[in-house]
Amino acid sequence: MKEEQKKAYKRKYEQAKRKxxxxxxxxxxxxxxxxxxxxxxxxxxxxFVGVAVEPKADPSDASYVPRPxxxxxxxxxxxxxxxxxxxxxGTFVLPVLVILVLFALPFLDRNPLRHWKNRLTGISIxxxxxxxxxxxxxxSVLTTPKKEEAVASTIQEKYALGEDLYSVNCVECHGPDGExxxxxxxxxxxxxxxxxxxxxxxxxTRSDETLAAIxxxxxxxxxxxPFGLAYGGELKKSEIDALVMYMRYTWxxxxxxxxxxxxxxxxxxxxxxxxxxxxxxxxxxxKRYCISxxxxxxxxxxxxxxxxxxxxxxGDNADHNLIPGDLDSYLILAINGQSILDENGExxxxxxxxxxxxxxxxxxxxxxWVLNGMPETASDAEALTVQGQE
Amino acid sequence: MSSKYRSxxxxxxxxxxxxxxxxxSLMAAVVGLPAIQYFISPSLGKEEEDEWISLxxxxxxxxxxxxxxxxxxNKVNGWEKSSHxxxxxxxxxxxxxxxxxxxxxxxxxxxxxxxxxxxxxxxPCHAARFDKHGNLISGPPPRPMDRxxxxxxxxxxxxxxxxx
Amino acid sequence: xxxxxxxxxxxRLGLQAIYDAILDREVPKVNWWFTLGSASLFxxxxxxxxxxxxxxxxxxxxxxxYDSITYIMTGVKFxxxxxxxxxxxxxxxxxxxxxxxxxxxxxxxxxxxxxxxWITGVMLxxxxxxxxxxxxxxxxxxxxxxxxxxxxxxxxxxxxxxxxILRILRGGTDLSAxxxxxxxSLHIWIFPAILLAVVLTHLYLVIRLGISxxxxxxx
Numbered sequence: 001m002k003e004e005q006k007k008a009y010k011r012k013y014e015q016a017k018r019k020x021x022x023x024x025x026x027x028x029x030x031x032x033x034x035x036x037x038x039x040x041x042x043x044x045x046x047x048f049v050g051v052a053v054e055p056k057a058d059p060s061d062a063s064y065v066p067r068p069x070x071x072x073x074x075x076x077x078x079x080x081x082x083x084x085x086x087x088x089x090g091t092f093v094l095p096v097l098v099i100l101v102l103f104a105l106p107f108l109d110r111n112p113l114r115h116w117k118n119r120l121t122g123i124s125i126x127x128x129x130x131x132x133x134x135x136x137x138x139x140s141v142l143t144t145p146k147k148e149e150a151v152a153s154t155i156q157e158k159y160a161l162g163e164d165l166y167s168v169n170c171v172e173c174h175g176p177d178g179e180x181x182x183x184x185x186x187x188x189x190x191x192x193x194x195x196x197x198x199x200x201x202x203x204x205t206r207s208d209e210t211l212a213a214i215x216x217x218x219x220x221x222x223x224x225x226p227f228g229l230a231y232g233g234e235l236k237k238s239e240i241d242a243l244v245m246y247m248r249y250t251w252x253x254x255x256x257x258x259x260x261x262x263x264x265x266x267x268x269x270x271x272x273x274x275x276x277x278x279x280x281x282x283x284x285x286x287k288r289y290c291i292s293x294x295x296x297x298x299x300x301x302x303x304x305x306x307x308x309x310x311x312x313x314x315g316d317n318a319d320h321n322l323i324p325g326d327l328d329s330y331l332i333l334a335i336n337g338q339s340i341l342d343e344n345g346e347x348x349x350x351x352x353x354x355x356x357x358x359x360x361x362x363x364x365x366x367x368x369w370v371l372n373g374m375p376e377t378a379s380d381a382e383a384l385t386v387q388g389q390e
Numbered sequence: 391m392s393s394k395y396r397s398x399x400x401x402x403x404x405x406x407x408x409x410x411x412x413x414x415s416l417m418a419a420v421v422g423l424p425a426i427q428y429f430i431s432p433s434l435g436k437e438e439e440d441e442w443i444s445l446x447x448x449x450x451x452x453x454x455x456x457x458x459x460x461x462x463x464n465k466v467n468g469w470e471k472s473s474h475x476x477x478x479x480x481x482x483x484x485x486x487x488x489x490x491x492x493x494x495x496x497x498x499x500x501x502x503x504x505x506x507x508x509x510x511x512x513x514p515c516h517a518a519r520f521d522k523h524g525n526l527i528s529g530p531p532p533r534p535m536d537r538x539x540x541x542x543x544x545x546x547x548x549x550x551x552x553x554x
Numbered sequence: 555x556x557x558x559x560x561x562x563x564x565x566r567l568g569l570q571a572i573y574d575a576i577l578d579r580e581v582p583k584v585n586w587w588f589t590l591g592s593a594s595l596f597x598x599x600x601x602x603x604x605x606x607x608x609x610x611x612x613x614x615x616x617x618x619x620y621d622s623i624t625y626i627m628t629g630v631k632f633x634x635x636x637x638x639x640x641x642x643x644x645x646x647x648x649x650x651x652x653x654x655x656x657x658x659x660x661x662x663x664x665x666x667x668x669x670x671x672w673i674t675g676v677m678l679x680x681x682x683x684x685x686x687x688x689x690x691x692x693x694x695x696x697x698x699x700x701x702x703x704x705x706x707x708x709x710x711x712x713x714x715x716x717x718x719i720l721r722i723l724r725g726g727t728d729l730s731a732x733x734x735x736x737x738x739s740l741h742i743w744i745f746p747a748i749l750l751a752v753v754l755t756h757l758y759l760v761i762r763l764g765i766s767x768x769x770x771x772x773x
Binding site for chain 3: 001006009012013016017019020021022023024027028030031033034035038039040041042043045046047049051052054055056057058059061063065066067068069070071072075076079086088091092102103105106107109112113114115116117118119122125126130203214225314
């Protein structure tokens with residue numbers, strides 16, 4: 001900036017000052033009012049919105065969808081548009097560049113004029129950037145998956161999850177009712193005689209923490225393997241909690257499962273003539289067996305199972321996953337324990353669920369559903385049933 | 391709006407001064423008063439209930455010789471759960487009933503030991519000595535050994551544990 | 555009496571000079587957008603006060619951090635207020651500081667003679683973001699744990715030196731007790747110390763150079 005421009009500015013500023021006000025009380029008064037307004041807002045937020053309660057950090061629970069604080073969301077969202085190979089441009093080069101430009105702004109912008117009409121380029125660039133940031137933030141908020149569909153949160157969901165985990169992980173040794181007995185057909189534990197884990201002696205004397213610890217760390221000297229993710233098992237902390245809750249409510253006669261929880265979690269049985277629907281049957285099965293992997297951010301051939309639409313249309317093999325009336329649909333083959341190979345003989349889909357097959361009656365529900373063209377709602381399915389009888 | 395404050399009774403400056411100090415004090419109070427309570431909160435909690443601790447059937451304690459009894463209590467302070475251990479000496483004497491002494495030395499809270507050969511309590515820290523009935527024989531403690539209030543309920547001995 | 559005390563102090567402390575220099579100065583007439591700087595300062599002060607209060611109970615270890623926060627929320631009188639103000643104040647501070655920056659940009663107030671004021675302002679904005687990032691981990695809940703995992707991972711994606719940055723941020727390869735304690739130290743000592751110095755510089759410059767005026771069309 002040239003000397004005369006500096007002088008011109010100073011002259012203008014002196015004029016403005018002469019027409020101006022005193023810092024105290026005029027400016028302070030306004031500042032104080034605004035600060036007071038903010039203060040009211042703060043106390044209101046603290047009192048009526050509060051601080052959300054989150055579960056304790058659990059390094060073994062990788063199912064958590066990470067979200068940064070809202071003012072970093074735009075950056076987080078922006079990275080979705082940056083290809084993986086040049087991710088560092090988005091994560092490093094660009095932010096550093098922005099910061100450098102901000103620092104250097106007074107030297108980059110040598111235009112002595114200050115009114116916005118005389119600085120349209122700069123103002124528009126800043127406007128676009130800010131709008132972009134706001135847009136990305138909004139987009140990020142909208143695309144954040146709802147927590148409810150990711151983890152079991154209500155008592156009935158937890159109970160159902162626990163029941164299911166029990167049937168997958170525990171039944172082969174401890175029996176369907178925790179009665180124990182001689183183990184057959186389990187590698188390494190053949191012939192071991194287990195005592196009951198559901199008797200009063202056991203369930204009365206063990207606290208939830210103890211049960212969770214046994215499941216987590218195992219009891220190696222007695223053959224019980226550790227199930228905690230951190231100790232070589234496959235269960236997350238939240239899953240172990242659900243398991244313990246299931247055991248407690250099922251075997252401990254001192255506590256009673258809330259009545260609505262007992263029925264709500266169960267998967268409805270299919271009567272002989274009934275045609276299952278997504279709404280009543282499949283959504284629950286998918287939630288229990290599939291959704292933990294078939295949701296955004298997991299390795300699943302992009303096949304999502306969070307909604308009816310997603311189940312029918314998403315995924316790399318969308319054309320083959322579900323074909324109305326065709327029991328060779330990939331999904332049906334996979335849940336029957338077959339892996340799907342591509343033309344080169346490479347496995348593209350492994351059997352599903354990978355750990356252990358579903359109960360036969362559940363597989364049957366899927367099959368009947370596909371055979372009848374995959375109805376969405378209960379009324380759709382009912383209409384089909386009626387037609388079938390005619 | 392400025393004309394409103396030009397009355398001689400209250401000019402704009404004093405008006406702002408009053409508003410500023412009012413709002414300022416209000417904010418300071420809204421944060422400050424809770425802050426004080428926040429800071430002293432743990433000391434405001436109700437004194438813990440006095441507890442009667444069972445020491446088992448009275449017959450279990452031999453006559454005329456102090457018998458040590460240890461127990462621990464779980465306590466929660468803030469987020470910390472801790473277990474405190476307590477030790478008492480039970481002295482049962484024919485015709486005199488039972489007296490329960492704390493094993494905490496009245497000098498600086500070291501734990502006393504009963505030395506059967508010498509029929510004395512000895513403090514390992516500063517070599518204070520007490521006789522069988524808790525009276526000071528020698529050493530720095532300011533008072534005899536502390537006693538617990540006792541009661542008998544269906545042959546069970548209880549002591550009254552006061553906090554502090 | 556009060557006058558006597560004031561005179562006595564003034565003679566020794568120079569109160570009148572401070573008053574004249576800071577409070578009794580002439581400034582241009584400005585609009586409500588110009589209050590956001592002092593609003594940020596106010597929020598910063600609130601963060602300082604509530605932050606200091608939180609440190610009465612908070613413990614920066616993985617074993618106790620979460621429990622101590624839960625205790626503040628449920629066991630301590632007005633803990634919800636102190637933590638709530640700190641939690642929401644952080645968000646509002648970022649917001650007011652950012653809009654304050656936009657206001658300065660819009661009126662071209664970063665130009666001569668206020669270049670250094672602008673630079674210190676950018677430093678303050680980055681510092682506030684740093685405070686937000688480090689403070690986010692401290693409650694040691696799922697949200698903070700995984701957000702920080704991803705956040706540090708992002709810093710680690712820089713080619714070449716990324717891995718070293720990641721390890722410096724985390725205090726090792728994993729997000730651990732070491733990460734928590736260094737984030738704590740950054741959050742309550744290192745950043746605040748730097749920020750305090752920069753804030754004072756910023757304020758000094760604002761007082762020295764005066765509040766910028768609203769430019770008219772031919773300027």
